[in-house]
Amino acid sequence: MIALVAGEVAVRRPDHVVLETASGVGYRLAVSAETLRHVPAVGAPVSLHSHLVVRDDALALYGFATEEERDLFLLLIGVQSVGPKMALAVLSGGAPRDLVRTVAAGDVKRLTAVPGIGKRTAERIVVELREKVGATEDVPNGEDIVVRRADDPRELARQGLVELGFAELEADRLLADAAGETPEELLQHALRAARS
Numbered sequence: 001m002i003a004l005v006a007g008e009v010a011v012r013r014p015d016h017v018v019l020e021t022a023s024g025v026g027y028r029l030a031v032s033a034e035t036l037r038h039v040p041a042v043g044a045p046v047s048l049h050s051h052l053v054v055r056d057d058a059l060a061l062y063g064f065a066t067e068e069e070r071d072l073f074l075l076l077i078g079v080q081s082v083g084p085k086m087a088l089a090v091l092s093g094g095a096p097r098d099l100v101r102t103v104a105a106g107d108v109k110r111l112t113a114v115p116g117i118g119k120r121t122a123e124r125i126v127v128e129l130r131e132k133v134g135a136t137e138d139v140p141n142g143e144d145i146v147v148r149r150a151d152d153p154r155e156l157a158r159q160g161l162v163e164l165g166f167a168e169l170e171a172d173r174l175l176a177d178a179a180g181e182t183p184e185e186l187l188q189h190a191l192r193a194a195r196s
Helices: 065-075 084-091 096-105 108-112 119-129 151-163 168-176 183-195
Strands: 004-012 015-018 026-030 047-055 059-064
Touching: 004 026, 015 047, 026 047, 026 059, 026 084, 059 065, 059 084, 065 084, 065 096, 065 119, 084 096, 084 151, 096 119, 108 119, 151 168, 151 183, 168 183
Parallel strands: none
Antiparallel strands: 004 015, 004 047, 015 026, 047 059
């Protein structure tokens, strides 16, 4: 898993950046408008937290200015019918703190203002994420907002299977007998079981 990319900004576009690492490799990271605000001009150094989405036809790398934004991205893509591009669109609406407040307050109207988000999807985001974000609508401005992360390797492997397109019940079945201590080992075991 590529969790962080550090390098010099080689390309800076409205929807992505390319970072050239010290080894001379350029990584293209899709970013939200919120993250783009924190990316300096071409030629300047920057570090972005990242998440790799593996699909049958592509490997897509997503970049985030903060861990909180990445955690929210992971929560969003865990919501039914919310893909990575839609999650970035939601994150482009403001700072992670604002999104957490929106979800905690159940502000469906604000979420539907995001292009591509309908009322049903906005309601689903609120229902599925409200308990997963560690905030309430009356959080003081100075107080930290914490997004709860699943650090359990089995849960992380399950999320990985779901991202790959497996149904949640199928992911649970594949991981039931999986052996391994890390999410990667569990995921490899489950994918081998899926092929057999």
